[in-house]
Amino acid sequence: MIENRPWLTGFSHLILVLGVLVVALPVWVAIVASTHPANAFGVGHIPMWFGDQAFANWHQMLIGKEGQASHMLRMTLNSLIMALGITFGKIAISLLSAYAIVFFRFPFRGLAFWVIFFTLMLPVEVRIVPTYEVIANLNLLNSYTGLTLPLIASATATFLFRQCFMSIPGELVEAARIDGAGPIRFFFDILLPMSRTNIAALFVILFIYGWNQYLWPLIVTTDDAYYTLVMSVKRMLSVPDGDIEWNKVMVSTLLAMIPPVLVVIGMQKLFVKGLVDAEK
Amino acid sequence: MSDLVLRNIGKTYANGYQAIPSIDLTIEEGEFIVLVGPSGCGKSTLLRMVAGLESISQGDLLIKGIQVNNKEPAERDIAMVFQNYALYPHMSVYDNMAYGLKNRGEPKSEIETKVNAVAQMLGLEELLTRKPRQLSGGQRQRVAMGRAMVRDPKVFLFDEPLSNLDAKLRVQMRVEIRELQRKLGTTTLYVTHDQVEAMTLADRLVVLNKGHAEQVGTPMALYDRPASTFVAQFIGSPSMNLIPCTVEDGVLQLGADCQLASPQFSTDKIMWGIRPEHVDIVPLQDADLNLQVKAVEALGAETLIHGSVKADRDKQYPFVVRLSGNHAPDIGQLIGLKVPQHAWHVFDAETTKRIEAL
Numbered sequence: 001m002i003e004n005r006p007w008l009t010g011f012s013h014l015i016l017v018l019g020v021l022v023v024a025l026p027v028w029v030a031i032v033a034s035t036h037p038a039n040a041f042g043v044g045h046i047p048m049w050f051g052d053q054a055f056a057n058w059h060q061m062l063i064g065k066e067g068q069a070s071h072m073l074r075m076t077l078n079s080l081i082m083a084l085g086i087t088f089g090k091i092a093i094s095l096l097s098a099y100a101i102v103f104f105r106f107p108f109r110g111l112a113f114w115v116i117f118f119t120l121m122l123p124v125e126v127r128i129v130p131t132y133e134v135i136a137n138l139n140l141l142n143s144y145t146g147l148t149l150p151l152i153a154s155a156t157a158t159f160l161f162r163q164c165f166m167s168i169p170g171e172l173v174e175a176a177r178i179d180g181a182g183p184i185r186f187f188f189d190i191l192l193p194m195s196r197t198n199i200a201a202l203f204v205i206l207f208i209y210g211w212n213q214y215l216w217p218l219i220v221t222t223d224d225a226y227y228t229l230v231m232s233v234k235r236m237l238s239v240p241d242g243d244i245e246w247n248k249v250m251v252s253t254l255l256a257m258i259p260p261v262l263v264v265i266g267m268q269k270l271f272v273k274g275l276v277d278a279e280k
Numbered sequence: 281m282s283d284l285v286l287r288n289i290g291k292t293y294a295n296g297y298q299a300i301p302s303i304d305l306t307i308e309e310g311e312f313i314v315l316v317g318p319s320g321c322g323k324s325t326l327l328r329m330v331a332g333l334e335s336i337s338q339g340d341l342l343i344k345g346i347q348v349n350n351k352e353p354a355e356r357d358i359a360m361v362f363q364n365y366a367l368y369p370h371m372s373v374y375d376n377m378a379y380g381l382k383n384r385g386e387p388k389s390e391i392e393t394k395v396n397a398v399a400q401m402l403g404l405e406e407l408l409t410r411k412p413r414q415l416s417g418g419q420r421q422r423v424a425m426g427r428a429m430v431r432d433p434k435v436f437l438f439d440e441p442l443s444n445l446d447a448k449l450r451v452q453m454r455v456e457i458r459e460l461q462r463k464l465g466t467t468t469l470y471v472t473h474d475q476v477e478a479m480t481l482a483d484r485l486v487v488l489n490k491g492h493a494e495q496v497g498t499p500m501a502l503y504d505r506p507a508s509t510f511v512a513q514f515i516g517s518p519s520m521n522l523i524p525c526t527v528e529d530g531v532l533q534l535g536a537d538c539q540l541a542s543p544q545f546s547t548d549k550i551m552w553g554i555r556p557e558h559v560d561i562v563p564l565q566d567a568d569l570n571l572q573v574k575a576v577e578a579l580g581a582e583t584l585i586h587g588s589v590k591a592d593r594d595k596q597y598p599f600v601v602r603l604s605g606n607h608a609p610d611i612g613q614l615i616g617l618k619v620p621q622h623a624w625h626v627f628d629a630e631t632t633k634r635i636e637a638l
Contacts, residue, residue, distance in 0.1 A: 169364060178332075178358070178360050185383060
């Protein structure tokens with residue numbers, strides 16, 4: 001847009017600045033709160049500037065008090081395993097199902113697609129009781145498999161890859177056939193490299209989805225060796241009596257925020273390319 | 281030995297639609313055959329059947345005497361150049377050309393020798409490390425051809441390979457394709473809807489109409505003696521003038537005021553045709569036919585005069601005259617035309633097939 005109206009520019013900037021403030025303020029509060037002693041919040045106001053307990057708080061959360069090791073690293077690892085398991089599982093299974101649906105003619109192909117599509121209406125929250133039952137019967141409670149497996153099947157990703165594959169020109173498929181590429185070679189030599197950016201974009205979305213899972217891990221784990229970071233934040237808030245240690249809660253919150261932020265920053269370029277790509 | 285034999289080949293789709301009823305064609309080694317026809321005539325289907333991308337419903341397809349009906353495309357020893365080139369976008373030019381050889385399991389050193397030799401022939405040496413998106417249309421076209429040539433196939437298949445290029449490049453690539461094919465001596469099947477391409481490239485032309493081979497022959501044979509009105513109108517640009525009329529007692533009745541002496545034909549209801557370039561302009565009093573000018577296209581070297589002639593109970597028929605040099609008749613003016621008998625083409629009005637004087 002080539003317009004030169006100073007008040008309009010000013011107004012747009014005002015809106016943008018307000019937007020940034022609204023989004024950034026809670027993050028700021030979390031960062032600041034993680035640097036204060038526990039009792040700073042009891043008096044009913046929220047500090048807006050750093051305190052002097054940053055090192056102590058973080059040290060205590062990451063390393064542990066003397067005589068009592070911290071669960072933080074263990075939980076971070078659990079979260080990471082769950083998030084990556086869900087992400088790679090979803091990508092692998094969606095790639096395969098989309099490949100079957102787009103490139104192979106088999107009976108009830110259309111039905112298969114619509115059944116997959118239908119599961120969009122059944123997220124974990126809706127089917128949580130039967131899913132729990134299945135996982136419990138399979139003896140998968142308190143295991144990484146139990147944490148990730150029920151979340152892996154994904155209609156969204158299948159649909160996205162289907163659209164991506166359908167945009168691959170038929171001539172290219174035929175050229176590969178003439179070049180002697182069978183189904184497996186075609187998948188690995190041509191389809192996979194061509195959907196590279198889509199996979200990257202999906203990776204970002206799915207990693208955040210997996211990382212932020214809360215309800216399912218809460219239900220399926222009772223052994224604290226399998227607790228995840230996001231769960232722990234909630235657990236620290238439900239103290240039966242006594243004060244909530246907000247400073248520590250904020251440390252865990254920040255810790256839980258870091259990996260998704262890193263993933264987004266690290267894959268920013270590919271992510272945007274994958275969503276708006278016109279390279280084909 | 282004939283290289284490629286299509287014996288009673290036909291294609292019927294699952295829904296019962298018969299795209300190609302039956303085609304017989306024998307192609308000799310090193311021949312350049314062009315399949316030409318309007319869109320929907322089945323020419324691409326036929327090519328894809330030869331390639332193995334489309335199943336064959338009936339008949340036999342033989343390559344070097346071996347029946348290949350049910351063989352996979354890769355096993356038929358053919359190579360195809362697609363309309364949109366179909367280069368693998370994520371591979372370099374080198375990998376694009378080498379991919380087929382890699383899949384065949386040829387040793388790396390041999391692949392390198394072959395790719396480099398072809399790249400040199402096509403002037404692609406500088407581009408081998410580039411990705412297809414970094415190439416111009418003409419270069420992509422060349423890579424697509426290179427990919428086909430590297431495999432040293434028994435048959436080349438081209439599916440309208442030039443239709444995405446601009447006019448100038450198209451002429452250049454046309455010449456290049458012809459030269460390369462002569463040099464390699466590979467049997468070639470080429471599909472196009474562009475009749476200039478068809479005429480200039482082909483050793484023999486196959487004109488397809490609704491899945492039938494209307495006529496098979498050298499470009500000049502088709503031009504000089506088209507077997508039907510369809511071929512007559514398809515080959516030659518601008519296309520042949522055709523006027524329905526009757527022949528009775530040695531007189532061709534081209535209209536109320538136009539009668540020409542004519543030999544007798546087996547039927548009296550005919551389609552009478554003459555090519556635009558075989559018509560001469562004469563003073564009105566010597567004319568066989570009068571043309572009312574509607575539009576003039578001056579192309580410098582030649583002039584096309586579009587108009588209409590009155591024939592068959594005063595009906596107007598469009599008529600085109602092609603003259604060399606520059607002419608500038610006025611719009612609406614009447615021009616006298618001479619239509620020499622040796623340039624006539626006569627077709628049966630009912631069957632649309634060519635008929636000769638008795």
